[in-house]
Amino acid sequence: MLNLLRSIPLLGVVPLFASAVLGDTCSEVSLNTDIEVTSPLDVSYLNEQKDYWSASCSALKPSCIIFPRSAAEVSAVIKILNTNNEKFAIKSGGHSPNNYFSSVDGGPLISTQRLDHLNLDPTTGVADLGPGNRLDEIGAKLQGTGWTFVGGRIGNTGSGGLMLGGGLSYMSAQYGWSASSVIEYELVLPNGTVVYPSSTAHPSLWRALKGGGNNFGVVTNYKLQTYRQGLVYGGNLVYLRTPETDRKILRAVRDFTEFNTDDRAAVIVTAERAQVNLVDTWILFLFYDGPTPPADTFKNFTSNGIPGLITNTARTRTYADLMALSNWVVLRGFQVMIATETVPIPSSSSSSSSSALSDEILWQGIHSHWRNISTTTLAVPGIVASIAYQPFPRRIAAAARAKSPDLIDADPDADKLIIELNYAFLNPGDYAAMDGKMQATYGGIRERVLAWQAEGKLPGDVYLPVFMNYGYFRQDYFGRLKSGSRRLAREVAEAVDPLGVFRGRTGGWKP
Missing domain, CATH: 3.40.462.20 (Vanillyl-alcohol Oxidase; Chain A, domain 3)
Structure with missing residues (x-):
């Protein structure tokens, strides 16, 4: 089942940064890259930190908030995280009110806010969508194109977490989950490698991302089918x-x-x-x-x-x-x-x-x-x-x-x-x-x-x-799935994250 997963390069390989076992991600990213890193006194930090659905998540204070703008920048951050044992979190819209699912106290927060691209092929309706988009932003960007995204029902919801959880839509009886229309993911794996899971490339990983949450890396682009829509x-x-x-x-x-x-x-x-x-x-x-x-x-x-x-x-x-x-x-x-x-x-x-x-x-x-x-x-x-x-x-x-x-x-x-x-x-x-x-x-x-x-x-x-x-957070998400789905999620997570970078250091349900 996981033969294609095994073709992903560098699985299980410790990055070259590994000598700095006790490194500080915020400092390392700030000193060694051009990636935007904000501290608790910065306006960007304060605005992003208060932008959660639950004030309990806002009360958790990350050591810094990192705003990557590409898969390459996310990869650089993840590789640095591989050199230490810091807790961290990835945030799209902050819709989940469960503490530590997209929030962190004392470790770095990776915000996808700058990954807010939406590139639509007006002929086919295939779109490349960044996880930094919220649903109301997607609606505004697609306004007048004649195409629509199978999103959730509340505009403020972030697209990233929505699709990793499946995503229930007003249009689900026509098109299934929001995740059902994802053709290909751009995914930064827990070791920093960038891969493109689809129905033909890493299909087990492609399936696991549709309802598997934050266990397999950071999605930096959703290539998905949009659908014709007017008023x-x-x-x-x-x-x-x-x-x-x-x-x-x-x-x-x-x-x-x-x-x-x-x-x-x-x-x-x-x-x-x-x-x-x-x-x-x-x-x-x-x-x-x-x-x-x-x-x-x-x-x-x-x-x-x-x-x-x-x-x-x-x-x-x-x-x-x-x-x-x-x-x-x-x-x-x-x-x-x-x-x-x-x-x-x-x-x-x-x-x-x-x-x-x-x-x-x-x-x-x-x-x-x-x-x-x-x-x-x-x-x-x-x-x-x-x-x-x-x-x-x-x-x-x-x-x-x-x-x-x-x-x-x-x-x-x-x-x-x-x-x-x-x-x-x-x-x-x-x-x-x-x-x-x-x-x-x-x-x-x-x-x-x-x-x-x-x-x-x-x-x-x-x-x-x-x-x-x-x-x-107390509900047993993976325990309530079918046994085959649980097994698939666990096998994929172990294959892409043998060192437990995401499985052991981020919040959320774990298979």
Whole structure:
């Protein structure tokens, strides 16, 4: 399986720098290269360090921040890191709120911010994309070209981490994961060698990069396929929460997941609560890949008598406008925690009533559990608690498989919901207590799903991985993958990183 990996040059070879075993990366890069290195007093350092989704990551202080502009410069930095044992991190957009995943305390941080190129072939739609781009920047750069990138849903998200985790998109039912469209990577391996994994060159590494996280080196370019797109339809519906609203919206998202047949349509259904119930709402994200959705596309959310609609911003707009509009969800200065679970939906072909099962599982089960736990957090200063139900119809898994193999290897055997759980709060001193609340929240959902499967209320043989882009650091990402994917990730990591430079000195899940 790894024959092509073994052809990568210099694997396992200790670099010539190895005499400086206790070297300081920041000083070595500054003294011996022309690469931009910033210190804690520099404006560039301060701006980059505060630009995380979670203030807990910003509170970690790297010894310096390095801003390479090419694969060659990244390679030079990685070779210097091979001469010492410093902890380090690589940052694209800083979307993951997990401490140490793209942040570091006391070691160097490699920022990909200067790797912000986007070069599009206007005839084929093939683009070279740097990991320093955020999704709203990509939307703006592609504006007017007639092509679009299969990216995430929040404009501020960095493209690098998104695609290394897979990347769930409004367009996933058409094109699979964001990573599914990557044709070739430019990758700096843990020893500093630059390689170009594709379906024909190092194919095991190519697959492992699609859902394998930061374990295999630093991606400095994504060569990917973009797709034709004109105006889109999108925006938010906001409802004041009532028990009836809960029931009707949850049933609507269940039905949309199973019965929607238009791959151009997508929804995210989010419930949000703020301190002392000052906010208790549903916020729905609607998307259609075209200027006007067919009349019945979103009817379950707009015309089935759901009470309490107070805002509707959905309209025809550019994709770039939609990406920019989404950035209201980023809460600057807050400590943020994100976790996830994957839930199979009760099928309409179930021997029991689908509506009754939907109410029992989604409304009385999962959603009531979330409300019960989140209620206990409402006195925490600045608290914002949310749960998002994101349809993962079997069509997404089929589309991903049709494009390319990936480490997630989702099965098109059942319709599912990917649930995203968020807690945001102001006081760093509340982190330990909120960690317990988060574990109780996602752990309770997992326990309920397993119990329903044992009772036959949900199919028991459905593969339910943890979605990396929303995973909490305590969740077992690699342990929830299929055994073949786990084995592939471990073998590839050992092959490209025999000295453990990335496996032992960066954060994140390790195979």
